[in-house]
Amino acid sequence: MLQLLGLPAQASSHAWEIDRMIVLVHWLMLVLFVGWGLFFLFVLFRFRRGANPKANYVGAKGKIAKSTEIAVAVIEILLLVFYAYPAWATRVSHFPTEQEAVVVRVVGEQFAWNVRYPGPDGKFGRTDVKLVSTDNPLGLDRSDPDAKDDITTINQLNLPVNRPILVHLSSKDVIHSFGLYEMRVKQDAVPGLDIPVWFIPTVTTADMRQKLGKPDFEYEITCSQLCGLGHFRMRGFVTIQSTADFDKWMADQEKELAGGK
Numbered sequence: 001m002l003q004l005l006g007l008p009a010q011a012s013s014h015a016w017e018i019d020r021m022i023v024l025v026h027w028l029m030l031v032l033f034v035g036w037g038l039f040f041l042f043v044l045f046r047f048r049r050g051a052n053p054k055a056n057y058v059g060a061k062g063k064i065a066k067s068t069e070i071a072v073a074v075i076e077i078l079l080l081v082f083y084a085y086p087a088w089a090t091r092v093s094h095f096p097t098e099q100e101a102v103v104v105r106v107v108g109e110q111f112a113w114n115v116r117y118p119g120p121d122g123k124f125g126r127t128d129v130k131l132v133s134t135d136n137p138l139g140l141d142r143s144d145p146d147a148k149d150d151i152t153t154i155n156q157l158n159l160p161v162n163r164p165i166l167v168h169l170s171s172k173d174v175i176h177s178f179g180l181y182e183m184r185v186k187q188d189a190v191p192g193l194d195i196p197v198w199f200i201p202t203v204t205t206a207d208m209r210q211k212l213g214k215p216d217f218e219y220e221i222t223c224s225q226l227c228g229l230g231h232f233r234m235r236g237f238v239t240i241q242s243t244a245d246f247d248k249w250m251a252d253q254e255k256e257l258a259g260g261k
């Protein structure tokens with residue numbers, strides 16, 4: 001069924017929950033589609049002109065119609081209450097703490113994703129809109145002690161596997177949407193707002209390449225909101241690594257930052 005629906009591979013701990021919902025809704029829609037189709041054919045035959053020379057203005061009065069309608073409503077309520085609400089509740093009310101999660105800030109702009117890590121001190125440094133330039137797209141104030149070790153990248157998000165990731169999303173200009181399809185994550189990035197979104201990646205990029213048999217596969221950040229003329233090229237990449245590889249990458253970034261200063 002997943003293959004039939006063309007869903008991307010699953011790479012986060014909650015991906016199955018979203019997919020189960022999608023599959024159940026599609027089964028319901030398939031039953032309704034076939035049911036309505038058959039009913040339509042039946043009506044064409046049953047109420048043909050030859051058999052009904054005189055129109056009946058009252059219409060059909062059957063119990064089947066009513067009970068079918070109630071059954072469909074009940075199934076929809078069950079889907080909502082037992083599948084959709086619980087899945088949504090974990091997303092919005094069971095956030096990991098800043099201590100247990102890897103915290104990242106992602107700021108959308110026309111047409112790129114600016115990524116920022118707090119660095120070893122775990123604190124995000126000060127930013128100032130006056131400092132924004134092409135070299136410093138986030139306006140990071142490097143004179144602030146908390147900002148000295150902040151790591152920034154553009155269109156590249158490195159994350160460790162099997163750890164909660166907490167992304168704080170915002171935007172510099174218009175509304176963008178942060179979409180990680182394999183993680184089943186999609187959240188709007190809105191100027192002036194800090195919107196948190198969390199997930200746990202479960203498959204490293206290397207493992208996913210092997211699984212899919214595609215040696216050049218990359219997880220992508222897609223902008224899922226039509227945000228301007230360059231919307232189509234607003235894409236970043238996510239590299240899911242083992243904890244050791246991620247720590248090494250982070251250390252390399254720190255070294256590069258220290259060397260460049």
Ligand SMILES: [Cu+2]
Binds near residue numbers: 108175224
């Ligand atoms: Cu965008």
